[in-house]
Amino acid sequence: MTSSSLMFTVRRCQPELVPPAAPTPREVKLLSDIDDQEGMRFNSPVIFIYRHKPSMVEKDPLKVLRHALSRTLVYYYPLAGRIREGAGRKLMVDCTGEGVMFIEAEADVTLDQFGDALHPPFPCFQQLLYDVPGSTQIIDRPIRQIQVTRLKCGGFIVAMNWNHTLGDAAGLRQFMTAWAEMARGAHRPSIQPVWNREILMARDPPRITCNHLEYKQIFSPNTIKEEDTASLVHRSFFFRASDIAALRLLVPFHLRQCTTFDLIASCFWCCRTKALQLEADKEVRMMCVVNARSRFNINNSPLVGYYGNCFAYPAAVTTAGKLCGNPFGYAVELVRKLKAEVTEEYMHSVADLMVIKERCLFTTVRSCVISDLTRARLSEVNFGWGEGVYGGVAKGGAGTFPGSTYIVPYKNINGEETLMLPICLPSEDMKRFAKELDEMLGNQNYPTPSAHNFAMSTL
Secondary structure, X not given: OOHHHOOOOEEEOOOEEEOOOOOOOOOEEEXXXXXXXXXXXXXXXXXXXXXXXXXXXXXXXXXXXXXXXXXXXXXXXXXXXEEEEOHHHXXXXXXXXXXXXXXXXXXXXXXXXXXXXXXXXXXXXXXXXXXOOOOOOOEOOEOEEEEEEEOOOOOEEEEEEEEHHHOOHHHHHHHHHHHHHHHOOOOOOOOOOEOOHHHHOOOOOOOOOOOOHHHOOOOOOOOOHHHOHHHEEEEXXXXXXXXXXXXXOOOOHHHOOOOHHHHHHHHHHHHHHHHHOOOOOOEEEEEEXXXXXXXXXXXXXXXXXXXXXXXXXXXXXXXXXXXXHOOHHHHHHHHHOHHHHOOHHHHHHHHHHHHHOOOOOOOOOOEEEEEEOOOOOHHHOOOOOOOOOEEEEOOOOEOOEOXXXXXXXXXXXXXXXXXXXXXXXXXXXXXXXXXXXXXXXXXXXXXXXXXXXXXXXXX
């Protein structure tokens, strides 16, 4: 059975609310002005996959995880509440203690039957995370929706909608680690969560002090074809160490010390722009997500325990003609400069901009966004069954914006460490993207594993 033809049946119990295991404060907590911007108001599906472990045969992962979740929510009690919207579209958490949505399920499939398809796009993903009515909304709904699916082989899959207004990848990792620690018998999380959203509230009066090209609004009567989400397909591309080395050889000597992130982000930007066949004079943007935790000096300590959103995505801007017509080093030079733009002042300026411009959305026209999830190490989350076979995003694209992607660490079926780039594009553009990437890497047979060629309609 091939991954593209894999079909299986999932039997689900009725969704139920899992509340904190002990009483928690009944209060209302404001989200920061970074948290509640328009670009964060979506649920991001993430997935964690675990193999059978003989020493755990007496333990039911569904019961273990459910019990541990209720204990974890005592510490992360805002997640058991509900998001409300106040004046000026300000978001807040009503800490009601109602709980998160939890679904127990069983599937008539083994991990081995997935073959090398244990990465985005996942076959039958809609079976692994049930679409509870209203689950795409974030206001007055459970903040977390989790489905734990037991497999025939004894392994299991944890799929979850992560409400982005409550936290970023670092926050997700912190919560998942705490949940896993409780599942392994800990009495409390090793890192105590802190709210501290006031750190990233707008100043009084708000003032924009930095240049924010990522929020420059472009109004065009001719929206680009990539926004036709009905024709989107999902596909993952993989970068081996040899591929990174090939990209590094394409840049001039003074850029050879650039990071792997710089290379992959630039490669994605160039190949995607060429695939979209944009007119040469059209402005294009690459926005790079930068974790700003280390940019703050609060009591001489980083934001330890902070699980809210603490990042910005500064934009590199050029024209399609310049990006595609110049050597690869041109794009790398633009991308590598972005990270230095994010300072504590930059973050305050973004928060102020959100208030002044009514929580506007980032620029989506001819734009793309890339996040580095390698440091989140989500596959290392261990509930007692060992590290995951996979841990990370369930697909490319964030919310309703298809131009976003992530760099995810991935170990293939042969045990080879690679970096994965899940993306979504219209079908014909995806074919051109693959061709452009082939040529850039100098590998006409790329990608070699059959799973790399597996494309699926919008998940």
